[in-house]
Structures are given as structure tokens and as C-alpha cells.
Amino acid sequence: MTKKVVLVVEYNGSAYKGWQAQKNGVPSVQENIEKALSVIANHPVKVVCAGRTDAGVHASAQVIHFETHVQRNERSWTMGANTYLPSDISIVAAKYVADDFHARFSALTRRYRYVIYSADFCPAILSKGVTWTYKRLDVEAMQQAAKVFKGTHDFTSFRAVGCQAKTPMRTVLNFEVQSFGQYVVLDVRANAFLHHMIRNFAGVLMSIGAGEKPVEWAEEVLRSKDRTKGGITAPPFGLYFVDAEYPENFHVPKNALGPHFLPFVEEPNYELPS
Structure with missing residues (x-):
């Protein structure tokens, strides 16, 4: 059997x-x-x-x-x-x-966290576990910009050119930008993701956080539905798959929210897709 x-x-x-x-x-x-x-x-x-x-x-x-x-x-x-x-x-x-x-x-949702290390020098420890930038990032500006991504949208501007998904439509349920010392963490939950979607989010938000682009640029990129308007794709090093949610009747076991070098955070409120 x-x-x-x-x-x-x-x-x-x-x-x-x-x-x-x-x-x-x-x-x-x-x-x-x-x-x-x-x-x-x-x-x-x-x-x-x-x-x-x-x-x-x-x-x-x-x-x-x-x-x-x-x-x-x-x-x-x-x-x-x-x-x-x-x-x-x-x-x-x-x-x-x-x-x-x-x-x-x-799976009802999937969740990723993208970890940026903002410091003068590239870390020797976790050199391939975080994305390093020497630039100082304005976390409040990044959080404000990230709000535009919540909801159901055409994310063509944030998908890789070779993405094989049948549709660019995705629903972002929650998007938080938080700082923990020198770490800046993008925490994103959605029904599903496109190829390179979060790394392209990170590229846009890091440019805004560094003051190279205004907060409004995030919405301009989203509305353009044009990948060439979205700047660079951020490196893979800081990206972590941290959770998938399922109907309760399956009783899928859970692991502590990672990556584990980050402190515990309170869970934001959101509604699961029907």
C-alpha cells in the first residue's frame, strides 16, 4: 500500500x-x-x-x-x-x-524573507547568507514603497525574462520591511511567486532605500508592466524560503521562522486566499 x-x-x-x-x-x-x-x-x-x-x-x-x-x-x-x-x-x-x-x-501561501546586511564592509561570516550593501538604507521609505505591492497585481515588471509562469498575476498578502541592527529584512507572503520576483522587489526597494529613487518609483515600475523599467535583480544570497501554509486538515508540521540568526518577530495579520 x-x-x-x-x-x-x-x-x-x-x-x-x-x-x-x-x-x-x-x-x-x-x-x-x-x-x-x-x-x-x-x-x-x-x-x-x-x-x-x-x-x-x-x-x-x-x-x-x-x-x-x-x-x-x-x-x-x-x-x-x-x-x-x-x-x-x-x-x-x-x-x-x-x-x-x-x-x-x-499550498495556500508561500513566504520568503530577503536579508540585507547594511555595513561598511562585507561580512566574512554569512558572506553567502546575506546580501551586503555599503549603502545606508532608509527602512521607512522602503516600507512605504512596499505597500504598493500588496494585493492582486500584474507583476510583469518583477518577473524574469525567462519566467515560464502562465500568468503574471499574483496576490501579495503581506509585505513587511524591518530592521534588526544592521540587517534589513524584506518579509513577503503571497499565494505564489514569479521567477526572480522577490529579488526584483529587493532591487527596487534597495534603490529607494539608498535614496537613488523616490518612493513613488515602486508604483511606476509596477504600473509599467515592463521588466526593463525595474532596475537590477538583487543577488540570491539573502533569499530564504521560510514557510508554506496549507489547510489545517493536513496537519503539516511547522519549523521555526527562519533564518535562525534573526530575532523572533510578531506575526502580522493577513487573510488567507479562499
Whole structure:
């Protein structure tokens, strides 16, 4: 009898060419996880994730699922698989779920945090875990500009040229810009994201925060529906997949909001999409 298992995974994406398994031995997070789970299951395992991440992008709570016909306790899927995983990938939770669960299609929302380190010098620690800028950023101006992105919009100006999504329409449920010492954090929750969408948000907001563009520029870029009007795509280093939400009846396990070097924050109010 086939059963479905959901896992929560944390990984440092610095050494990988993204989440998705690729040909020709290109290192990916998915390939490493499938190999480890296949050892524990004693049969080939294929996994599906809530949201694929690009090269250099991290996750503190990526959600994945797979199917198996073998019986293992939930601790075996975590502790056992971690034995065969590199130190920069860790399975932090496992649970058997209903057959109709799907890590991608059952997700109601996805959440990312983009971490900027604003200081005179590039950090030696976390050099690939944050996006560094020597510029001083006006967080209030960035937060004011970010308000325009909330709601349902055509985000053509913020999608990569090669984005394969069928539509540029997305619904941003919450967008907070906060400072924690020298860290400036963009915290975004949406029903789904376009390719490079958050990194393009970050590029626009960093220009506004540095005083290079006015607050109104964010709305101008959004309304233009033209990627060439949106400035640079920010680097991948500071981007983290931090949460995916599902209907409560699936009882998907949760991990603490990451990345874990940031302090705890109060959760903002928002409404889940219907």
C-alpha cells in the first residue's frame, strides 16, 4: 500500500545550482534529498517541493512530499535520511499525510524573507547568507514603497525574462520591511511567486532605500508592466524560503521562522486566499 510523507527541509543553497535536480551531475538540493530517502526507503524516491529555489537561494522550511510503499516511523525518515545528507541540508520534520496532499498544489501561501546586511564592509561570516550593501538604507521609505505591492497585481515588471509562469498575476498578502541592527529584512507572503520576483522587489526597494529613487518609483515600475523599467535583480544570497501554509486538515508540521540568526518577530495579520 502506497503512503504519502511530508517533510520540512532546511538547506544552505550556496553550494547548489538550485533546488531542482539537473542532468550532467550539476549539484542540486533535490538530487541529494532523493538519494538519501532512497537509501532509507530501499527503493527510488522522487520528491515534490512547495516552491523551487534558484542557485544560491536558501530555505529554513521548504515543504516536500514523496510516496513510498514501505513502513518507517517518522523519526526514521528524518534521522535516517540526515545520516546520508551533506551538512548543508537537513530534514527537520516528517509526517504521514492524506493521499490528496500535494506540496505544491495544496499550498495556500508561500513566504520568503530577503536579508540585507547594511555595513561598511562585507561580512566574512554569512558572506553567502546575506546580501551586503555599503549603502545606508532608509527602512521607512522602503516600507512605504512596499505597500504598493500588496494585493492582486500584474507583476510583469518583477518577473524574469525567462519566467515560464502562465500568468503574471499574483496576490501579495503581506509585505513587511524591518530592521534588526544592521540587517534589513524584506518579509513577503503571497499565494505564489514569479521567477526572480522577490529579488526584483529587493532591487527596487534597495534603490529607494539608498535614496537613488523616490518612493513613488515602486508604483511606476509596477504600473509599467515592463521588466526593463525595474532596475537590477538583487543577488540570491539573502533569499530564504521560510514557510508554506496549507489547510489545517493536513496537519503539516511547522519549523521555526527562519533564518535562525534573526530575532523572533510578531506575526502580522493577513487573510488567507479562499
